[in-house]
Structures are given as C-alpha cells and as structure tokens.
Amino acid sequence: MPTYEYKCNSCNHAFEAIVPMAKRKTPTRSSCDICGKKQVKQVILTCPNMGMDSCHDIHKSSGGFKSAMQRVCESPGIKNSKRASELKDRYNL
Numbered sequence: 508m509p510t511y512e513y514k515c516n517s518c519n520h521a522f523e524a525i526v527p528m529a530k531r532k533t534p535t536r537s538s539c540d541i542c543g544k545k546q547v548k549q550v551i552l553t554c555p556n557m558g559m560d561s562c563h564d565i566h567k568s569s570g571g572f573k574s575a576m577q578r579v580c581e582s583p584g585i586k587n588s589k590r591a592s593e594l595k596d597r598y599n600l
C-alpha cells in the first residue's frame with residue numbers, strides 16, 4: 508500500500524496517509540491533524556517499488572521520512588529483502 512504525504516492548505520501542516528491504489532488520484536478524505544480541516548493536497552508519493560533515488564526530495568520536506576521508510580521496509584514484498592536491508596543501511600533505520 509503506497510504512502511502519500513499530504514499538506515494542509517489551511518495551516519501548512521504536513522502529514523502522511525496510506526491510500527489504496529484505487530483512490531490514489533482522488534483527494535484524501537483525511538482531515539488535518541492540526542486544524543481539522545479537509546483542505547489537504549497530495550504532495551509526495553513514497554514509492555517502495557521504484558528506485559529510491561527518485562524520492563530524494565522527501566528528505567527536504569518530511570520530518571516523517573524515517574517512519575515512512577520504516578513502513579516501506581516492513582511492507583509485503585520488501586520485508587526481509589535485499590532492498591529492505593539496503594534502505595536500513597542507507598537511512599539508519
């Protein structure tokens with residue numbers, strides 16, 4: 508299940524949400540953790556099945572990057588794979 512990062516249009520709070528593939532192009536129904544508004548926009552998709560090199564922008568913007576990477580490492584098809592150990596090494600998870 509892909510993890511998306513969202514940003515609140517109202518207070519600029521950024522947060523992450525797991526979104527089913529079928530809904531990946533629709534706006535999240537999640538509310539902002541801080542102000543409770545539903546004016547959130549999708550910012551970033553973390554991509555467990557793609558080269559992580561294409562996701563470097565995440566470093567700059569997300570305080571939740573490490574936890575996102577940990578979830579990636581624990582996801583089906585990734586867990587216990589060579590990719591997971593590479594990610595753990597690279598990001599000190």
Ligand SMILES: [Zn+2]
Nearest residue numbers: 515518539542
């Ligand atoms: Zn907000």
